[in-house]
Amino acid sequence: MALLGPLFLLGLLGIGLPIWLHRLETQVTEREQFSTTMFLEPARKRIHVQRKLKYLLLMALRILFFLILVLAFARPVLFSPPQALITEDTTHHVIVLDTSFSMQAGDSFATALQRVQDIINGLGDDEVASLYTASSGITTVATATPDGAILIQALSGLAPDNGKLDLGTMVTSMNTLIEASQANFVLHFISDFQQTGQAVRFADMIPDVINGRPVLLELERVQTNNAANWMVDSVLVSNRNAVEAGIRGFATNEDSSERTITLSINNMLQQEQQVTLNGGGLSFINFDNVVFEEGDNRIDIRLLPNDSLAGDDIRHTVFDNSPPAPVLLLTENPQSLGVTYISAALETAPRGYEVITQTLADLDARVLQRYPWIVIEDIGAINASLATAITDYVSGGGAVLAAAGESSLGLDSVPVLDLAVGSNPIRRENRNPITMIDNSHPALSETSGWGSVNMQTLPVSLNGDERVLIAQADNRPVLLESNIGRGRIMLLTTALDNTLSDLPVKPVFVSFMAEAARYLSNENLLIREQIAESFLQLSLAGGSSGQVYDPDGVSLLSLSDTTQAQDIPLNKTGYYQVFSSGGEVLVAVNPDQRESDLTIMDAQVLQNWQNVVAGTANSGEQALNSESGVADEDLEENEIWRIFLILLALIVIAESLLGNQHLRIRTGTL
């Protein structure tokens, strides 16, 4: 707030309060009556002067109290040059400590801490150091200081997390953090230097030249050999009673490991196997006759005993064992090829659907209300009365996935949607590829492979309210969505029987049907397996609000935050519980698998990296002596309201003491 802000000026009126109160006080004189004053002598004048002074001091303190209170609320700031202790002759050691998941391996992190301490202990005169941690992001641990004790103290609370380090991202982030200073920088990076952490572009790993001053890069390796590591790579559930665990080894082919693989369902050990794992590649272990509970199941596959990187010896997976949801499929012919494709795709979807086929001729429209969503094999086959019933069903909140089959070819307009059909008829001999896909749509975000699909489509003219999700050349819609009332309808402008399109025989068909089904049935769209340090979009959980508990059972949202959609950082591995209006779901979180590959970068690569950085710095070393002093825009704002609050507290104490004393004098009693 500015000092001339209306609230500040209003607050200043509070100063009048003590003045007014003191004026009232002075008008009221309390006296003690005594029988006679013939034996009394007045006190020396000094007393009166002292009392008057105390009285004025008390009033001044009270005025000051209000003044400082108002000033504190105005949040005043002092401008000071940043990093005042850093000059052009200062060497600033920027220490970046790798805290990514791979640093949990063996003694990597302990070694890294020791290296950091060595750097700190070696700080000389006119040298300062700052400390950062690098994982999925960069975190400032300690700003530039010559005091090694502060830095050592800051080290004590550090530990590796579950994040994934990318060296290119790290250097880019460091550029933004250190570019404001004028010191000579030495960038120390202490890491295990995994190959998987290397940036795609080598140039991304080169720090910016800062004010033409050389930036030295000191790479401190904590591992010099490639450590063998095995991890649980994947967990697949099939037929609702079998689990296949994929174990990946990061070692040489000659290496092998005798391990015990355990399968736990909902924290209960169900099966275990003794296996010999290969040093390289994948090994698959199958567990049969696995018993799941209804609803979400926690599947934990463990490798025992643990190797040097224990964090990836367990993998958490969520399997939804809910009974298949019923879905109504309306068709002219239950024996048609389209029915077969649709049923097969829906029944094999991860969620699992029970397809109830109903011929249009025998349909009682009242049964529509029993289903959250329905499939129409050929929208051209429905008559006007059924079109009205379906329109009412959608308006009331239902959802429809409709295709345009043979019966739609002669339509003038599409029923329910009331879209005009163009004059350009479908030509069987001319199948066109897909040219546009809206991947932002929930039904398409997880599907891929549309590029290989060729189809002939019904040329529909849009009314303007529809959203085209997939289109061919010249923007001919393939898949569109329209909202009617409280419901929605998705129209595929081609057939699902492999007559007008090869979509049903392409792999993308199954995933598309699964995603479309999940979207139309309004189930939550949360991805049930996530990578650590990523974010969970609570809005995908089926509602705009909810609560999330981390693997330790700690609620992550305050009461007020639960009413707003949030992105929740997934910092821990394990199971997050998400409660929302869409129900309760589990989300399994595992470390990024790339961190499990402990293969380190080649020493020559690291040396080249240092050399390139040094060369870049030297070439850019041009004195910018004109930049003496600190520009105004570089001044740091230091809020001083805390100082005001401390002053306020002192004034309150002084006022209390003085006020009490003054009060005693005025009402002195016999």
Next chain:
Amino acid sequence: MSPGSTETRNAQTRLLDPSVLASMSNLELVAKAVVEGFVNGLHRSPKFGFSQEFVEYREYSDGDDPRYIDWNVFSRTDRTYIKRFMGETNSHLMLLLDTSASMGFGSASTSKLQYGKYLGASLAYLSSRQHDAIGVMLFDDDVVDYRPPASKVGSLQGVIHTLDKAEASMGTDINKPMNRFREHVKKRGLVAVISDFYCDAEELLENIRPLAMHGQDVIMFHLLDSDELDPKIKQSTLYEDMETGQAIEVEPTYMAKAYREKIQNHIKNIEEAANGIRADHVLINTADPLDKALHNYLTFREKRG
């Protein structure tokens, strides 16, 4: 002394406590309670009690109770004589009660004026038991009320009524009321002056001396509150004079030392002034029971015969 008598004695002593008396609204009742309690507590009966043993005749004078006129003598001699009995002192008691504003001061439940009323009423009651003529004069800077000495029926009630309606007001000027009093008093008797004597000792002496020279026996009851005798304050305090309204701020150190010296000097001066005219000076702390004052009064009467 038996336990029962100890309890009786304690009960009687309690009746003399000013705080207990303050709870009694009837001043005559207070006087009776005080005197009866006081008399019953004495080890021997004083020679002031009513006696039926005839001693002599005395010529009737104004204020004497007509009931004691010997009508037989009157029929023989055509002169009025009063019978006198053993125990009678043939004395007049004149109560002079200071009602100046300073007498209204009191740190406890009883002000000096209230205490003076109790004392005056008790003295009047004692005297009435001996058939003394009793009168009262209330004064501040002038005579507020005056009732001449009389021993007739109802005179006690009249005196007590006069005392009862006294209120503290105005300042103190002993000259004017004393001059007026000297104009009224004709016969010898006892004069009990009840005051805090916040006046100059010399001035007081000048006003009392004529009374003594006129043959009056003067007893000066000097009433002071405990806070006047022994003030205790912790902080500088602004004191307002109850008579003049003058305000003076004083320090605790002054009140603890210099003031006490001054008040003690003043008391001493008053006492010396009293001794100079053979008057009795009785200093009374109004926090003390009334028996001290009554005892002094009786001693004084015995001494004066």
